[in-house]
Amino acid sequence: MNLQQWQREGRVFNWQGQHIFHRDQGDGEVLVCLHGFPTASWDWHRLWPSLVATRRVIALDFLGYGFSSKPGDHVYSVSEQADIVLALVRALGIRRAHVLAHDFGDSVAQELLARLAEQGADLPLRLLSVCYLNGGLFMEAARPRLIQRVLLGPLGPWLSRRLSYPRFARSFAAIFGSNTRPNASELGDFWQLIAHDNGHHLAHALIQYIPERHRQRARWVAAMQNSRVPQRLVIGMADPVSGWRIGKRYRELLPSADVVELPGIGHYPQVEAPDAVLAAHAQFMARVAS
Numbered sequence: 001m002n003l004q005q006w007q008r009e010g011r012v013f014n015w016q017g018q019h020i021f022h023r024d025q026g027d028g029e030v031l032v033c034l035h036g037f038p039t040a041s042w043d044w045h046r047l048w049p050s051l052v053a054t055r056r057v058i059a060l061d062f063l064g065y066g067f068s069s070k071p072g073d074h075v076y077s078v079s080e081q082a083d084i085v086l087a088l089v090r091a092l093g094i095r096r097a098h099v100l101a102h103d104f105g106d107s108v109a110q111e112l113l114a115r116l117a118e119q120g121a122d123l124p125l126r127l128l129s130v131c132y133l134n135g136g137l138f139m140e141a142a143r144p145r146l147i148q149r150v151l152l153g154p155l156g157p158w159l160s161r162r163l164s165y166p167r168f169a170r171s172f173a174a175i176f177g178s179n180t181r182p183n184a185s186e187l188g189d190f191w192q193l194i195a196h197d198n199g200h201h202l203a204h205a206l207i208q209y210i211p212e213r214h215r216q217r218a219r220w221v222a223a224m225q226n227s228r229v230p231q232r233l234v235i236g237m238a239d240p241v242s243g244w245r246i247g248k249r250y251r252e253l254l255p256s257a258d259v260v261e262l263p264g265i266g267h268y269p270q271v272e273a274p275d276a277v278l279a280a281h282a283q284f285m286a287r288v289a290s
Contacts, residue, residue, distance in 0.1 A: 003189045006042055007067055013060075013088050020084060021067035022060035026052030029128070030094050032085065033059040036103020036135060036268075037206060040066025040193045043102060046274035047281075058097075060088060061193075062104070064206050070199045078104075078212050082111040089125050096126040098288075100281060102270060103242070104209055106135030110220035117223045129230040129288045131281055134242045134267050137233075138221065139213045141249040142242045147171050148207060156204030163200040165191050177238040177265045180272035225254060232258040232284045234277055236265030243267070258284070 001009075006023070013020040023041060031051060035043045041059035044051075051057045061068040062081045085108060089097060101109040109130050116123050136142035144152075147167075150159050168191055173181045182190070194200050213220075224231065231254070235247040243266070251257040260280040265273045 001045060001048075003042060003192065006045055010041075010067065013091060015063070015084050015087055018063055018069040018071065020060055020063065020069070020088060022058060022088060023048075024056070024058050024092060026054070026056040028055040030056045030058060030089075030097040032089065032094075032097045032099050033057060034085070034099065034101040034105025034108050035059070035062065035065070036105055037209065038065070038194050038200075038203060039190055040068075042066065042189065042193055043268065043270055044100075047270055047278055050278050055098075058089065058092065058094070060085070062108075064199065064202055066193045066199075067196060070197045070202055072202065074205065076202075076206050076208060078107045078111050078209050078216070081108050082115065085112070086124055094125065096128055098129045098131070098285070099127060100131045100133075101135070102133040103135040103267070106132045106137055107209055107213055107216075107220070110137070110223065111216070113227050113229065114216075114219050114223035116229070117226060127229045129232075129284065131232045131234060131284055133234050133269050133277070134236050134239045134246070136210070136213055136242050137224075137246055138249045138253065139210070139217060141245040143240060143245070144210060145171060145175070145241060148210065151204045151207045152210060156207075160201050160204040163203060165195075168194065168200070175239060175241055175267040177236065177272055180265060182271070186271075221253060230258075230284070230288045232260065232280070234260045234262065234269060234280045236262045236267060236269040236272065238264050239267040241267055 010021050010023045033044045035041050040061045044059050064070050064076050099109050169187045233250050237244045269277050
């Protein structure tokens, strides 16, 4: 499917006056897919036909991303995005779900695990499992790119206003594996989502999740370590941002670490190696069910 079809087949959920784009397809147990920065739910399109063949799959564009609303004067946070996820699944009548997360979505999944630890049965969503893809689960092991560091600093708003497709394409392609980089057409699709409704001018606001990761690090990691929810990490080892170092730290911090390594794959395993991700996720789901 192409990006236009992806958008046509989506729906809009109203959250506090903002529109949240999402897709809801398939039947059976629910899987909620949480995308990363700076892209959108389109990241899951190569997995989508196989995932919806066996379960009901929900994928949303977080506030400020993709085809969702992009308010300019807004303080974006992981906590708020978790609120949106819970509001969406509640509106869809979902009480139990598996989670498949990537990058920024990993942080939202960590926040959900922390709330589960704190609220227990009062959390409106029972987490059945969490599968993480490449992301800054532990910031001491992550290596943010130069453009990310600049966006976080005092020049962030200035850089956001000057973000262009050529600058994006160079920086974005560099986080993929050397043999799995997106072609010009694919880069154009990613940029279209980012720049939709001038979203690229929000990059400095959206990336504030990085200091939030530092602030919440102890709480989120404790939730992962103490959770009884099954967890798996599928990691593209060639990712310069959150590759092998994250995998190594995951094994150090989680006593019964379940890690699947994908050699030669970069920051977007679901785009670069969809078959390998599907196989790793299916194996994980089979283990969870047993």
